[in-house]
Amino acid sequence: AKMLLVGATLAAALTGTRATCSAGSLRGARVLVTGASTGIGEQLAYCYARLGAQVVITARRENVLQQVARRCAQLGAQKALYVTGDMATTSDPSRVVKFAVDELGGLDYLVLNHIGRYSFSPWSGDVHHVRGLMEVNFLSYVQLASAALPSLEKSKGSIVVVSSLLGEFPTPFTAPYTATKFAVNGFFCTLQHELAMRSSDVSLTISILGLVDTESAMEKVRVVPYPAGEAALHVVRAGSLRQKESFYPWYTHLVCLVRDWCPFFRDVIIQKVATQDTP
Numbered sequence: 001a002k003m004l005l006v007g008a009t010l011a012a013a014l015t016g017t018r019a020t021c022s023a024g025s026l027r028g029a030r031v032l033v034t035g036a037s038t039g040i041g042e043q044l045a046y047c048y049a050r051l052g053a054q055v056v057i058t059a060r061r062e063n064v065l066q067q068v069a070r071r072c073a074q075l076g077a078q079k080a081l082y083v084t085g086d087m088a089t090t091s092d093p094s095r096v097v098k099f100a101v102d103e104l105g106g107l108d109y110l111v112l113n114h115i116g117r118y119s120f121s122p123w124s125g126d127v128h129h130v131r132g133l134m135e136v137n138f139l140s141y142v143q144l145a146s147a148a149l150p151s152l153e154k155s156k157g158s159i160v161v162v163s164s165l166l167g168e169f170p171t172p173f174t175a176p177y178t179a180t181k182f183a184v185n186g187f188f189c190t191l192q193h194e195l196a197m198r199s200s201d202v203s204l205t206i207s208i209l210g211l212v213d214t215e216s217a218m219e220k221v222r223v224v225p226y227p228a229g230e231a232a233l234h235v236v237r238a239g240s241l242r243q244k245e246s247f248y249p250w251y252t253h254l255v256c257l258v259r260d261w262c263p264f265f266r267d268v269i270i271q272k273v274a275t276q277d278t279p
């Protein structure tokens, strides 16, 4: 019954209508979304806003965050606040979580979504770039989760991690990004086990996404993408249903299931496709 209720409420979010107040809905939920100035994070913020949540969004660019927060308020967010933060610095993740917890009086959802810039090209040997991307895409996720866990334990809340098929299935020309997503998946899968073993009430969802039509992704490849709004809705649904793992679009699950069946042909195909898709 809860699944149907959440499904109906989320359908309302997709069609842009205001969700009704109901148990199982996200109305009033206290949500922190990272990387919410553009792309999937921006769409996540709008989904939560349409469902009447209280939203804190974060990224680096204040002027863009201001506009997204204003739109969240128009869409029906009970609260729409922003806080700037650079996830490449070690002090900002805990400062951002503290802001959200203080302003919202606690936290129900921590949605980890931001990523630093990277290019779609063969690895150039730039170790500095890999280290920097690890800081933004991985270590800041660990810091944010660690800072938020005490509040999430109190609220029986959720961590939602936006990850990538590339964190399960390596392809050429994305080595630094792929490394960070493998680290994210490895860390948070392990944390899932530990939360379960100590019967924690905190749920942890890892959403594995394939190519989505955000501006930054479209600069890199020519494969036909899936819409960011739909991807965001998928992530919100998986988090609210407290699923351990979710896949969007459908083919990402299939790829994960069959990836080791025939490694020789798999690698031949990947290398051929990657060569054709390089801009």
Ligand code: NDP
Pocket: 034, 035, 036, 037, 038, 039, 040, 041, 058, 059, 060, 061, 064, 085, 086, 087, 088, 112, 113, 114, 115, 116, 117, 136, 162, 163, 164, 165, 209, 210, 211, 212, 213, 214, 215, 216, 217
């Ligand atoms: P975008 O590049 O569109 O957005 C990245 C967000 O992160 C922006 O809001 C940006 O805002 C913020 N950001 C970048 N650097 C920092 C930083 N140093 N500190 C704080 N915030 C930062 O990404 P997408 O929407 O494409 O991707 C979102 C998530 O979805 C990622 O986790 C990605 O791995 C995953 N994903 C995306 C796919 C796709 O095809 N798009 C496919 C698979 C997974 P600002 O510049 O203002 O700081």
